[in-house]
Amino acid sequence: xxxxxxxxxxxxNASPQPHGDSIDFQPRKAAIIGxxxxxxxxxxxxxxxxxxxxxxxxxxxxxKRQRALQTGCVTTACExxxxxxxxxxxIFICTPxxxxxxxxxxxxxxxxxxxxxxxxxxxxxxxxDTVESDARAAAKFVGxxxxxxxxxxxxxxxxxxxxxxxxxxxxxxxxxxxxRLTRTIALWQALGAEVLQLSPSVHDDxxxxxxxxxxxxxxxxxxxxxxxxxxxxxxxxxxxxxxxxGDPQMWSDIAAQNAAPITVRLRAIRQQLDAxxxxxxxEDRDTLMRLLTAAQQLRQCVPAPDSIRxxxxxxxxxxxxxxxxxx
Amino acid sequence: xxxxxxxxxxxxNASPQPHGDSIDFQPRKAAIIGxxxxxxxxxxxxxxxxxxxxxxxxxxxxxKRQRALQTGCVTTACExxxxxxxxxxxIFICTPxxxxxxxxxxxxxxxxxxxxxxxxxxxxxxxxDTVESDARAAAKFVGxxxxxxxxxxxxxxxxxxxxxxxxxxxxxxxxxxxxRLTRTIALWQALGAEVLQLSPSVHDDxxxxxxxxxxxxxxxxxxxxxxxxxxxxxxxxxxxxxxxxGDPQMWSDIAAQNAAPITVRLRAIRQQLDAxxxxxxxEDRDTLMRLLTAAQQLRQCVPAPDSIRxxxxxxxxxxxxxxxxxx
Numbered sequence: 320x321x322x323x324x325x326x327x328x329x330x331x332n333a334s335p336q337p338h339g340d341s342i343d344f345q346p347r348k349a350a351i352i353g354x355x356x357x358x359x360x361x362x363x364x365x366x367x368x369x370x371x372x373x374x375x376x377x378x379x380x381x382x383k384r385q386r387a388l389q390t391g392c393v394t395t396a397c398e399x400x401x402x403x404x405x406x407x408x409x410i411f412i413c414t415p416x417x418x419x420x421x422x423x424x425x426x427x428x429x430x431x432x433x434x435x436x437x438x439x440x441x442x443x444x445x446x447x448d449t450v451e452s453d454a455r456a457a458a459k460f461v462g463x464x465x466x467x468x469x470x471x472x473x474x475x476x477x478x479x480x481x482x483x484x485x486x487x488x489x490x491x492x493x494x495x496x497x498x499r500l501t502r503t504i505a506l507w508q509a510l511g512a513e514v515l516q517l518s519p520s521v522h523d524d525x526x527x528x529x530x531x532x533x534x535x536x537x538x539x540x541x542x543x544x545x546x547x548x549x550x551x552x553x554x555x556x557x558x559x560x561x562x563x564x565g566d567p568q569m570w571s572d573i574a575a576q577n578a579a580p581i582t583v584r585l586r587a588i589r590q591q592l593d594a595x596x597x598x599x600x601x602e603d604r605d606t607l608m609r610l611l612t613a614a615q616q617l618r619q620c621v622p623a624p625d626s627i628r629x630x631x632x633x634x635x636x637x638x639x640x641x642x643x644x645x646x
Numbered sequence: 647x648x649x650x651x652x653x654x655x656x657x658x659n660a661s662p663q664p665h666g667d668s669i670d671f672q673p674r675k676a677a678i679i680g681x682x683x684x685x686x687x688x689x690x691x692x693x694x695x696x697x698x699x700x701x702x703x704x705x706x707x708x709x710k711r712q713r714a715l716q717t718g719c720v721t722t723a724c725e726x727x728x729x730x731x732x733x734x735x736x737i738f739i740c741t742p743x744x745x746x747x748x749x750x751x752x753x754x755x756x757x758x759x760x761x762x763x764x765x766x767x768x769x770x771x772x773x774x775d776t777v778e779s780d781a782r783a784a785a786k787f788v789g790x791x792x793x794x795x796x797x798x799x800x801x802x803x804x805x806x807x808x809x810x811x812x813x814x815x816x817x818x819x820x821x822x823x824x825x826r827l828t829r830t831i832a833l834w835q836a837l838g839a840e841v842l843q844l845s846p847s848v849h850d851d852x853x854x855x856x857x858x859x860x861x862x863x864x865x866x867x868x869x870x871x872x873x874x875x876x877x878x879x880x881x882x883x884x885x886x887x888x889x890x891x892g893d894p895q896m897w898s899d900i901a902a903q904n905a906a907p908i909t910v911r912l913r914a915i916r917q918q919l920d921a922x923x924x925x926x927x928x929e930d931r932d933t934l935m936r937l938l939t940a941a942q943q944l945r946q947c948v949p950a951p952d953s954i955r956x957x958x959x960x961x962x963x964x965x966x967x968x969x970x971x972x973x
Contacts, residue, residue: 539919559888
């Protein structure tokens with residue numbers, strides 16, 4: 320396992336690294352800043368992989384610290400982030416995205432020289448740019464984004480296998496230290512993930528497409544519900560709007576971190592909506608069929624959740640109706 | 647069980663009828679025109695409820711007729727719809743929505759005088775209007791729409807319990823015969839459903855909101871996927887776009903049957919999208935938080951799938967983030 324320390328080409332995904340169980344370092348102490356679902360799951364996964372590791376978790380919430388201890392996510396819980404990072408080999412910043420860069424810079428100043436700092440934020444460009452404006456933090460930090468999670472939050476829902484067969488994007492730049500990148504990749508692989516490398520801006524552009532803009536579009540759909548229609552809701556509405564139940568504060572932070580790529584994608588969605596409205600208004604069946612068939616083909620080319628590799632090509636469309644269609 | 651034969655008030659949902667096992671008639675023969683997932687499930691449910699019933703199923707597809715026989719959805723399969731309806735007490739029209747009214751009129755002319763004709767179409771106003779333009783069909787027909795189904799199609803996926811604890815909307819009008827309405831309600835209740843009555847136009851307006859427009863919006867989201875982003879897809883994108891895999895022909899038919907209510911709702915969704923785009927562009931956190939919180943509250947007021955009754959009121963918002971949020 321000798322991943323290249325250079326950043327990937329701008330516009331395309333690097334292939335995922337093969338799943339590796341080997342890792343050439345033995346972390347003795349990890350610090351997790353923010354012990355929620357992701358931070359807690361990192362703690363459990365680290366302890367399963369290296370049973371003797373010390374895992375210090377910090378949270379401002381006394382209740383969350385207690386739950387993290389009770390569920391075994393951490394071996395020590397503390398309020399003071401700096402204390403958690405003292406002597407740590409690994410530091411995971413699992414706070415809301417708006418706080419990550421600031422904490423990385425602060426903690427890089429007080430953690431050991433050899434420490435690796437990483438994060439789990441679902442935006443990367445602003446975080447990495449800000450961290451790299453500080454030489455000491457730039458030397459220790461590699462951006463990470465595990466594509467894993469769930470609607471349930473808090474350390475009580477953490478699981479040691481949350482990252483098993485999930486993708487983790489790491490986002491090196493020209494300033495990233497080669498040894499830190501190697502260690503970051505090996506670390507996520509040791510926790511069961513498939514790692515791929517993207518530049519921070521390509522990451523943000525692509526995540527805007529498959530996650531961030533999707534979230535806001537789902538909120539727009541949920542917004543128009545009328546209370547007297549609740550009794551008529553079926554599985555279609557339920558699934559299409561599931562993510563709209565997410566934390567407004569968190570998504571507002573994400574919007575602030577990745578505004579331009581998100582609004583580009585939201586405008587593309589709006590353009591598609593307009594085309595559908597126009598075709599329905601004009602009773603233009605040919606255009607409507609073309610738009611619906613294109614959407615169906617794109618949706619059907621996505622592999623099942625347990626198969627995380629992309630198909631070689633987009634398959635021919637197959638009918639998979641929501642309800643019945645027979646004459 | 648004495649449901650009122652008069653249509654419900656225009657703007658509000660009638661309360662669902664209590665689940666009833668009693669039914670004051672014993673159907674001897676049913677005909678199912680179009681034996682797919684819904685038609686096949688009706689066949690299985692009828693045979694479970696009345697083991698001696700004859701169920702004739704018609705389909706243009708030889709393969710589908712064979713599968714319907716093999717899975718026990720029907721006792722006799724035939725290509726000729728008129729033959730299927732001869733001597734039938736109950737006739738379920740389970741074809742694409744664009745064909746239902748025409749078939750109801752045709753079959754009303756050749757079925758017994760006492761027969762009840764109903765359907766499973768997810769639009770109602772155009773169907774009921776057209777059927778009621780024919781006096782003989784109007785006397786025998788009651789519109790139905792079971793809010794049940796799935797992505798899997800065909801009689802091989804039919805189940806006898808598809809309608810258990812699901813809602814079925816029946817859509818009587820001033821022209822609906824009281825005895826047929828009573829029988830339609832009792833029938834769906836006998837198959838396990840909770841029945842509610844709505845006028846055809848209220849049904850279509852509300853279904854545009856919770857199903858039809860949602861479907862087209864989901865297609866718009868799926869449409870903007872770029873092939874190099876497939877590897878980054880998580881559960882959020884997957885759920886938000888699930889219904890976009892549905893049959894374009896079926897949804898194009900639905901759009902043609904319910905164009906105005908659907909485009910009204912799509913414009914409402916677009917207006918919400920515009921408000922989100924504007925707030926993100928302007929870095930207006932207050933507005934963004936207000937929009938996201940409103941969507942979250944609406945999404946959270948929807949009861950879990952196994953609890954089909956609406957809550958008394960919309961509860962206070964609770965944070966339920968998609969990923970982590972802890973500092």
